Amino acid sequence: MSINIEVARILYEFGELYSLKGDGFRSRAYLIAAQRIESLNDDIRAVCESGKLEAIPGVGKRIAAVIEEYLSTGDCSYLEELRESLPPGVRDLISVEGIGPKTAMRFHGELNIGSIDQLEEAARLGKIQNLRGFGIKSEANILRAIKAYKSIPKRFLLGQILPVIREIEEYMAGFSSVLTVEAAGSSRRMKETVGDLDVLIASKNGEEVVEHFVSMPRVSRVMSKGTTRSSVIIGVNLQVDLRVVSPTNYGSAxxxxxxxxxxxxxxxxxxxxxxxxxxxxxxxxxxxxxxxxxxxxxxxxxxxxxxxxxxxxxxxxxxxxxxxxGSLPNLIGYNEIRGDLHVHSKWSDGTATLKEIAEEAQRRGLEYVAICDHSKSLGIARGLNEKRLKNQIAKIEKLNKYFENFMLLKGIEVDILADGNLDLSNNVLKDLDFVVASIHSGFKGTAKKMTERVISAMHNDYVSTIGHPTGRLIQRRQPYQINLEEVFTTASKQRVMMEINALPDRLDLNDFNTRAAMERGVMISIGTDAHTPEQLIYLALGISVARRGWLESENVANTHNINGLLRRVKR
Ligand SMILES: [Zn+2]
Ligand SMILES: [Zn+2]
Missing domain, CATH: 3.30.210.10 (DNA polymerase, thumb domain)
Structure with missing residues (x-):
């Protein structure tokens, strides 16, 4: 299997290099062949030995010769030639938006530019605008694109990284020389963003393990390879560092x-x-x-x-x-959450029907899900007015008759309006089991104004929790100005919960604020804010924030069974 991936990677590189040379036709041919071989079921070595390489769709004489040479000698002379014909650094230039292979080669040929930094300098000095076909405007565009490229966050969201970690761990664990495998580093501490991955393996045979590691599917570049360690790039820019240690010091490593x-x-x-x-x-x-x-x-x-x-x-x-x-908290466990307290359905901007959500939740072993669609002022999300909400309530009551040991809770994510009033009348809120109140507009208000809005919402007797209480989006939007200390004090007095919103780019409250809320005696609710059934998986992310915030199971409302939960919601 791994040899197929190795061969595919070489063909991918051919494709990239030809594209830089401006040979789109050959580039495409190599890329197609690479894809074919990557997904081939048979071992490419066996195919080659039986002389049937050219029977693979997309593989012609030339590509077959490349593969044969690589399989028999481990080398690829033609690739070396091609690499040398291109100046180093030019391949980086095409990462900047608006710069294609042709332009990159021209920059190199005419201005001797071999890196993004050199390109930036040339543009600043006004050298680009003098090239034929360029002008002041296109030069400014290049500077803007470089700035955008440099501002791409180099950190990944924990929620994006966890599936990759599982994939790596499964792949490596399946190899006989591997005794234990685990990702260490900040991802193991469940930090909300992760820079690169540190994979640690206990084994007595480092060299074999390293070989297996670098031939992992989806490795796009091998940066270094030794007898007990290696660094590779997965996808475009996730760096994964491997260390192989002896079982006797695995724990300390x-x-x-x-x-x-x-x-x-x-x-x-x-x-x-x-x-x-x-x-x-x-x-x-x-x-x-x-x-x-x-x-x-x-x-x-x-x-x-x-x-x-x-x-x-x-x-x-x-x-x-x-x-x-001896006073460490007895942290809430990853298996202690019994229900999800913030899920959207097709009734607003979710993708699934109530029934589909209930089925997926039951598959995941949950005992309840609060359906919290948007309210009417969020027109863009098809928010519910009083009438549609009443229809939804009736529908949920009907569905609940058919479930065993499971219940959909009647809920809403009601907008907190600019004046602190709620978007729906108490007349309908009173019929609900769980009310999430959230701010979705006017983020630019002063701290005083934003705090007043939230506190005013908490004085409504039907509000159960405050959704994503700071409005931040990780690496994209700062939290709005709000005095959380005041908010937590009121929450504790009014017995309103604070949400840990578990969407990967929200995680709001964050770990730090979660702990502050808990220390003030505020009950926490965890909701995925799922808009598709698959997103119920994010509950674990919410729990990780709770754990980083030192929470025990009694601090979190949805560790309780349905009756315990409803008792706590009642104010
Ligand atoms: Zn929301
Ligand atoms: Zn929501």
Whole structure:
């Protein structure tokens, strides 16, 4: 299998290089052949040996010769030639919007530009506008495009990365030389964004493991490859670093590479005080270098005299002190949520019917889902008016008769209007089980104004929780100005919950604010804000925020069964 991917990768590179040379015809031919071979069921080596390479659609004489050479010698002389015929750095230029292969080659030929930085400098100096076919305007466009390219976030959302991690872990775990595999680093701490991935493997055969790793599907570039470590790029720009360690120090390596840095510094200092030395190879007695622990993470924390500290807590936010005092929280578990408290259906801007949502929720083992479609002022999302909401309530009541051990809750995500009033009258809100009140407009208001809007909404007796309480979108939109301290104080007094909205780009409240709310005695609700049934999977992301916010199951409303939940909602 992996050899097919290897061959496909070479053909992909041919395609890219030909496109730079302006040979679109050959470029397409190689790309098509690459795709064919990537998805081929048979081993390409066997196909080659039986002389049937050219029977693969898209593979002609020339491409067959390239494949044959590679399979028999491990080299590809023609690719080398092609690579050398192109100046290094020119391939980067086409990442800038509006610059195609032809233009990139011209920049290089006429101005000797070989990198994005050089292009930027040339544009700043007004050199581009003097080229034939260019002008002041196109030069300004290039500068704008470079700025946009440079501002692309280099970090990924946790929600995007978790499926990739599962894929890598499954792929590597299936290899016989791999004893244990886990992604360490910030993704293990469930930080909301992740820079690159650190994959750690326990094995006695590093070289074999590295070979298997670099031939993983979807690896687009191998940056380095040694006997116990390697770095590759997956897709366009996700860097994955692999380290292979011996089983006897797997735990200490996992602890070391999981971080955070601040947590580890504090832990190492503590170890020194106790007469130990802690590093990625283990916990050692200082006087004779004898290894005390290191096979598992637990053994290290235990040898230092306290309970295991969950990765989500390792941010040096008091967890080491709490561990020493024996007052670590008993964190809410990933399997403790019994229902989802914020889901959209086809009735507003979701994709699924009520029945489809209920079926998917039951498949996932949930006991209830609150249907919280938008209210009428969000016309763009087909928000519900009083009449349509009443129809939906009737429909939910009818459906609920057929479920066993499952219930759809009648709910709404009601807009908090500019004046702090709600978008629907109490006349219909009173018939609902769960009311999420959210701000979707007027984000630019002052802190005073925004705080007043939310506090005014919390004084409505039918509001259960405040949806995405700060309005931020990770890496895209700052939170609106709001005095959360005041909001939490009122929430606690009025017995209104605060939501952890679990959409990957929201995670709002965030970990830090979640903890502040909990410390003020505010109950938390977790809702995925799913607009498709598949998005119910984001519940785990919401739980990760709760864990990073030091929450125990009793702090979260939807750890309770349906009756317990409804009791807590009633104000
Ligand atoms: Zn919303
Ligand atoms: Zn919503």
């Amino acid at each position: 996992l602890q070391y590479f999981t971080g955070s840095k601040d947590h580890n510094v504090k832990l190492r200092t503590l170890a020194l005080k106790l007469g130990y030395k802690l590093n990625e190879y283990g916990l050692f007695k200082r006087k004779n270098n004898q290894q005390i622990a290191g096979k598992t993470e637990k053994s290290i924390y235990k040898a230092l005299g306290f309970k295991y500290i969950e990765p989500e807590l390792r941010e040096d936010r008091g967890e080491i002190e709490a561990a020493m005092e």
